[in-house]
Amino acid sequence: MDYEDHVFKEAKNSTVPISETEVDITQDCFDIILTIVGILGIAFDALLIYIICYFRKLHTNVNIYLINWSIANIGAVIITITCLPIYSTFNNLSLVSVCFYLSTPFALFFNVIFFMIMLTLDWWFSAFWPGVLEKFREYTKFIIAATWVVCAIYFVTSAGLCSMSAYYLIFHYTLPLLFTILIVLVLGLHIVRLIKKRKTAFEYHPVNLLYIPTGFVCCWFLNWLNIFIPYYSYVYYTLSDVILFLHPILNFTLMVVFDDDFKACFLRVVAGFSCVCLKYIPGNSNIRNVNATAMAPPVPTENGNRYF
Numbered sequence: 001m002d003y004e005d006h007v008f009k010e011a012k013n014s015t016v017p018i019s020e021t022e023v024d025i026t027q028d029c030f031d032i033i034l035t036i037v038g039i040l041g042i043a044f045d046a047l048l049i050y051i052i053c054y055f056r057k058l059h060t061n062v063n064i065y066l067i068n069w070s071i072a073n074i075g076a077v078i079i080t081i082t083c084l085p086i087y088s089t090f091n092n093l094s095l096v097s098v099c100f101y102l103s104t105p106f107a108l109f110f111n112v113i114f115f116m117i118m119l120t121l122d123w124w125f126s127a128f129w130p131g132v133l134e135k136f137r138e139y140t141k142f143i144i145a146a147t148w149v150v151c152a153i154y155f156v157t158s159a160g161l162c163s164m165s166a167y168y169l170i171f172h173y174t175l176p177l178l179f180t181i182l183i184v185l186v187l188g189l190h191i192v193r194l195i196k197k198r199k200t201a202f203e204y205h206p207v208n209l210l211y212i213p214t215g216f217v218c219c220w221f222l223n224w225l226n227i228f229i230p231y232y233s234y235v236y237y238t239l240s241d242v243i244l245f246l247h248p249i250l251n252f253t254l255m256v257v258f259d260d261d262f263k264a265c266f267l268r269v270v271a272g273f274s275c276v277c278l279k280y281i282p283g284n285s286n287i288r289n290v291n292a293t294a295m296a297p298p299v300p301t302e303n304g305n306r307y308f
Helices: 002-013 025-054 061-089 095-128 130-138 140-163 174-200 208-226 234-245 247-258 260-279 285-293
Strands: none
Touching: 025 061, 025 234, 025 247, 025 260, 061 095, 061 140, 061 247, 095 130, 095 140, 095 174, 095 208, 130 140, 174 208, 208 234, 208 247, 234 247, 247 260
């Protein structure tokens, strides 16, 4: 989020185009590192969406939240890693144009945090209030639709306030407040879980689902602190933003490690991709012969590959 703030300040305070001689080498390194990590995160998010959508067994309420989280995260990351290059290339853009372009990731980050809160609530209800969980999951589609509507309203409001030079009113209060709610929920649930485990010497509810918002909080924590501390250096902001953009990779790893169904489906996707790669390796007749004589895969059925 600090990356966009830097661009906002440049757009607000600049009256002449920024010359190439003013570009710091450290900033170039920051762009390269952030872009590489961002692209990797987008790839893992896209793979997660593909796996969940392809295998019907993974069409659960929790995974539906994860799909929408991934979509919002992909959009936010794409705009974040392209905002400064676009502004540097088209340095005659008006402040209003810059505000509307850069308000999009903030609105998407709003959804990113909110969907993590929904995942945390889902675990809370499943662990302590099963009766509430059933009613909560009945409104999953409504909650998701309402969240995207709020995202659109948030975008329009953010862009309007930014164009009036009042963007701090929404950017630097709403997102930190939302993230603070997530921190309190995650820490509180971990404390309650550990207390109950200490008393009973046994954990009745799996904590796997709680690991995803916990990892999210850890990856976003430095960026959350950046809002309250003064500016230091590009090195510090590079570290905090790179850790933030690493969360899709961490999230995907947690899904593979702790979700047996997701792991099985992921391995089937990897196995299928490996077979395709081996089949078309040129000049290797042995591999082609093996694939040619192999048994043809069964047609996807309700209990077959796709609906595994």
